[in-house]
Amino acid sequence: MTPTGPNAVAVADQPPLLSCAGVHDARHRIAGRVVQTPVIRSDDLERMAGARLWLKAENLQRGGSFKIRGALLAVDRLVAAGSRGVVAQSTGNHALAVALAAAQHRLPAVLVLPTDAAPTKVRRIRETGAEVLQAGTTLAERVAVVEEVGETCGYDAVDPYQNPDVVAGQGTATAELLHQVDAADGRLDAVVLPVGGGSAVAGAVLATAGQGVDVYAAEPGAVPALTAALRAGGPVTVDAKPTIADGLRPDRIGRLPYDLVHDAVAEVFTIDEDAIAEALRLALVHARLLVEPAAATALAGALRLAAAGRARDIGVLVSGGNVETGLVASVLGRQTS
Amino acid sequence: MTPTGPNAVAVADQPPLLSCAGVHDARHRIAGRVVQTPVIRSDDLERMAGARLWLKAENLQRGGSFKIRGALLAVDRLVAAGSRGVVAQSTGNHALAVALAAAQHRLPAVLVLPTDAAPTKVRRIRETGAEVLQAGTTLAERVAVVEEVGETCGYDAVDPYQNPDVVAGQGTATAELLHQVDAADGRLDAVVLPVGGGSAVAGAVLATAGQGVDVYAAEPGAVPALTAALRAGGPVTVDAKPTIADGLRPDRIGRLPYDLVHDAVAEVFTIDEDAIAEALRLALVHARLLVEPAAATALAGALRLAAAGRARDIGVLVSGGNVETGLVASVLGRQTS
Numbered sequence: 001m002t003p004t005g006p007n008a009v010a011v012a013d014q015p016p017l018l019s020c021a022g023v024h025d026a027r028h029r030i031a032g033r034v035v036q037t038p039v040i041r042s043d044d045l046e047r048m049a050g051a052r053l054w055l056k057a058e059n060l061q062r063g064g065s066f067k068i069r070g071a072l073l074a075v076d077r078l079v080a081a082g083s084r085g086v087v088a089q090s091t092g093n094h095a096l097a098v099a100l101a102a103a104q105h106r107l108p109a110v111l112v113l114p115t116d117a118a119p120t121k122v123r124r125i126r127e128t129g130a131e132v133l134q135a136g137t138t139l140a141e142r143v144a145v146v147e148e149v150g151e152t153c154g155y156d157a158v159d160p161y162q163n164p165d166v167v168a169g170q171g172t173a174t175a176e177l178l179h180q181v182d183a184a185d186g187r188l189d190a191v192v193l194p195v196g197g198g199s200a201v202a203g204a205v206l207a208t209a210g211q212g213v214d215v216y217a218a219e220p221g222a223v224p225a226l227t228a229a230l231r232a233g234g235p236v237t238v239d240a241k242p243t244i245a246d247g248l249r250p251d252r253i254g255r256l257p258y259d260l261v262h263d264a265v266a267e268v269f270t271i272d273e274d275a276i277a278e279a280l281r282l283a284l285v286h287a288r289l290l291v292e293p294a295a296a297t298a299l300a301g302a303l304r305l306a307a308a309g310r311a312r313d314i315g316v317l318v319s320g321g322n323v324e325t326g327l328v329a330s331v332l333g334r335q336t337s
Numbered sequence: 338m339t340p341t342g343p344n345a346v347a348v349a350d351q352p353p354l355l356s357c358a359g360v361h362d363a364r365h366r367i368a369g370r371v372v373q374t375p376v377i378r379s380d381d382l383e384r385m386a387g388a389r390l391w392l393k394a395e396n397l398q399r400g401g402s403f404k405i406r407g408a409l410l411a412v413d414r415l416v417a418a419g420s421r422g423v424v425a426q427s428t429g430n431h432a433l434a435v436a437l438a439a440a441q442h443r444l445p446a447v448l449v450l451p452t453d454a455a456p457t458k459v460r461r462i463r464e465t466g467a468e469v470l471q472a473g474t475t476l477a478e479r480v481a482v483v484e485e486v487g488e489t490c491g492y493d494a495v496d497p498y499q500n501p502d503v504v505a506g507q508g509t510a511t512a513e514l515l516h517q518v519d520a521a522d523g524r525l526d527a528v529v530l531p532v533g534g535g536s537a538v539a540g541a542v543l544a545t546a547g548q549g550v551d552v553y554a555a556e557p558g559a560v561p562a563l564t565a566a567l568r569a570g571g572p573v574t575v576d577a578k579p580t581i582a583d584g585l586r587p588d589r590i591g592r593l594p595y596d597l598v599h600d601a602v603a604e605v606f607t608i609d610e611d612a613i614a615e616a617l618r619l620a621l622v623h624a625r626l627l628v629e630p631a632a633a634t635a636l637a638g639a640l641r642l643a644a645a646g647r648a649r650d651i652g653v654l655v656s657g658g659n660v661e662t663g664l665v666a667s668v669l670g671r672q673t674s
Contacts, residue, residue: 038375040397059625060377281662288396288658290625321625325618329669332662 016073016164018260020209023171030072030172033104035061037173039180040318044286051306052313054188055283055299056177059291059321063096064124065247066319070169070199071097071158072104077165078156079105085155087112089142091196091249092121093294093320094160099130110155112145114138118246121322139197139250140237161197161254171203177315178207188213190305191315194298195219195226195268196248198257200317205264214266214311218301220245221270229253230262244327245276247294247320269301276300277331283318284328292323353410353501355597357546360508367409367509370441372398374510376517377655381623388643389650391525392620392636393514396628396658400433401461402584403656404497407506407536408434409441411495414502416442422492424449426479428533428586429458430631430657431497436467447492449482451475455583458659476534476587477574498534498591508540514652515544525550526648531635531656532556532563532605533585535594541654542601551603551648555638557582558607566590567599581664582613584631584657606638613637614668620655621665629660 016022040055058066067090075098078086085108088098095111102109109130113122114137125132135145150157160166174191181188191208193200195217204215219226222243229235235258240251271279280296283289291299295318302316353359377392395403404427412435415423422445425435432448439446446467450459451474462469472482487494497503511528518525528545530537532554541552556563559580566572572595577588608616617633620626628636632655639653 035378038377038397040375041372043399060375062380064625284627284665285662288401288627290621290627325622325669328621329666332666332669 016168018164018168018206020206022168023175023203023207026073026168027172027175029076030069030169033072034068036176037061039177039184040287040289042287045282049303049306051311052186053302053306054177054181054186054313054315055287055289055318056173056315057289057318058173059289059295059318063093063100064320064322065093065097066170066173066200066317067093067097068100069172070163070166071101073165073169074158074163075101075105075107078158079107083107083156085109085153086158087146087149087153087155088158088160089113089146090160091247092117093247093322096121096125096322098158099125099128102130103128108155110149110153112142112149114142114249118322118324120324124322139252161199162256164256167199167202167256167260168206169203170199171207173317174204174207174315178211178213181313181315186313188313188315189311190214190216190266191317192216192218192298192302192305193317194248194294194319195253196294197250198226198253198261200319201265202257202260204317205261215264216266216269216301216305217261218269218271218297220248220276220297221272223249223251224270225251225253227268227270229258230268234258244273245293245297247292248297269304271297271300279303281331284332289318290321290323290328291318292320295319295321353505355501355505355543357543359505360512360540360544363406363410363505364509364512366413367406367506370409371405373513374398376514376521377624377626379624382619386640386643388648389523390639391514391518391523391650391652392624392626392655393510393652394626394655395510396626396632396655400430400437401657401659402430402434403507403510403537403654404430404434405437406509407500407503408438408495410502410506411500412438412442412444415493415495416444420444420493422446422490423495424483424486424490424492425495425497426450426483427497428584429454430584430659433458433462433659435495436462436465439467440465445492447486447490449479449486451479451586455659455661457661461659476589498536499593501593504536504539504593504597505543506540507536508544510654511541511544511652515548515550518652523650525650525652527551527553527603527642528652528654529553529555529635529639529642530654531585531631532590533631534587535563535590535598537654537656538602539594539597542598552601553603553606553638553642554598555606555608555634557585557613557634558609560586560588561607562588562590564605564607566595567605571595581610582630582634584629585634606641608634608637616640618668621669626655627658627660627665628655629657632656632658
């Protein structure tokens with residue numbers, strides 16, 4: 001099969017670098033194929049926080065989340081190598097991103113989601129023409145289906161946490177944020193990223209290397225996969241409780257992200273369900289952005305960091321905006337301020 | 338009193354030009370004092386519309402609406418002339434904008450809103466330290482209070498529709514949109530703006546002069562003030578019915594906006610309440626932007642224009658994002674798609 005991606009030859013020739021240079025290279029490869037999402041500031045939120053909050057609005061990204069960045073790079077490489085189709089599992093956004101990337105190349109795609117996936121995400125994936133399989137609620141159950149489909153159909157897996165292209169690609173969101181803050185004559189002390197499988201925070205560690213920006217992670221208290229991994233000295237499967245942050249349900253951090261972040265992350269905030277919902281409401285009412293609970297988790301972490309007085313300029317990866325309207329309506333019904 | 342505004346001397350020296358050059362000049366005067374709001378595109382919305390929609394996201398502006406643009410210029414000029422305080426009436430956003438502009442100059446401000454104003458807007462105005470008076474529900478009732486306060490306190494009125502600085506300032510939103518679309522290698526066929534008192538559409542007529550961009554207006558069917566004025570050959574007071582578009586409740590178009598737009602506007606769309614609510618929901622779910630009903634009215638107009646196949650690239654002034662959360666929750670509850 002002839003490579004069809006615009007950078008297919010270059011991609012096939014170069015292994016992805018898991019470094020700041022690799023993220024820089026990834027930015028060039030996806031330039032013009034992703035939205036350079038705006039960085040939003042809100043006077044109201046900053047007054048509440050007592051710090052400047054630079055919200056990298058990846059909820060406005062193609063596919064509604066930052067995941068398209070890594071998926072494009074990974075699928076480009078597979079296409080260049082002659083792939084016949086791709087298969088991927090995720091709680092939704094990586095799957096949607098892989099589906100969109102595959103559609104660009106007219107490549108068949110099968111996406112494996114949990115049975116309790118957000119219906120919005122399932123619908124958006126099907127709209128790309130890709131196939132959706134729903135299997136179990138745990139990471140292990142989905143991974144097993146990915147392996148089966150890969151063997152049966154001869155499709156290539158695009159892992160959301162272990163694939164180096166994915167990690168470097170996700171890092172471009174943070175690299176772009178740093179660039180945009182710099183262009184606005186600002187300077188970040190810290191960035192806060194949500195943690196599911198770990199690709200966002202791993203990408204941020206690469207993107208910020210040597211730049212004096214502290215990297216913080218935020219995860220639901222219900223699924224403290226990174227906190228548990230740091231305590232255990234390696235990825236462990238946690239007993240996941242229910243969380244509205246559907247994007248952060250992976251019950252185990254990826255090995256590759258863990259290796260990149262374990263001695264680089266400044267702190268991991270665990271956010272309870274009420275704080276996630278409240279941050280979603282604050283983003284909507286004060287920053288006028290519809291964000292999904294995973295993104296709200298990062299915002300809640302940033303508010304925690306600001307309250308501790310440990311940073312004046314905080315970047316937040318507003319990772320996505322694929323959220324059920326019923327959840328938004330119920331959060332707005334809380335009306336706490 | 339010494340002028341305190343950064344451009345106070347220049348402002349006092351030059352009368353505002355009601356022309357494209359005047360809008361250009363206004364852009365320079367407010368540069369760095371307003372947010373250069375992003376232009377957002379949504380694949381989903383564009384697929385539904387069958388046209389490219391360039392959403393000028395002034396819901397992300399300081400004060401939550403584009404009204405800060407004109408208010409800054411108007412208040413600058415009054416300060417330069419030695420004003421002791423300002424008074425203004427509006428359904429909310431112009432009042433908030435004047436309050437914010439006055440606060441920059443430590444100038445007392447009294448704002449007159451209808452008794453049924455959106456509580457969010459009243460609260461935000463009070464948070465600036467300005468005083469709020471609520472009077473009646475019609476434009477005439479509020480204007481009477483503005484005149485009284487002006488006489489009693491010696492404060493200067495900042496009219497939301499008749500003030501040339503306000504009109505030129507509001508035009509900067511459209512001028513900036515044209516510039517941003519151009520920078521993205523696009524080209525607008527048309528812009529659609531919401532109509533309350535008429536300053537947005539008047540500003541757009543100035544900003545687009547001679548550029549081959551058609552200017553469309555959208556107003557609630559419940560308050561068809563521009564439609565009625567065009568029919569009567571001049572501003573008339575209409576019998577306003579209830580509308581969720583609180584920002585578009587003025588029951589009479591301003592004389593100055595009327596004179597600027599009556600032979601320049603391509604068409605006025607009247608939008609019914611269901612279509613306003615549906616556009617608000619579409620903006621939230623698909624563009625991930627919280628917009629107020631006035632902005633949704635413009636989006637609904639743009640969808641109407643696109644459906645008629647009369648424009649391929651449509652700019653939309655997403656005029657503001659100051660909306661009651663209860664209204665949003667109720668709109669989301671409709672769940673029509």
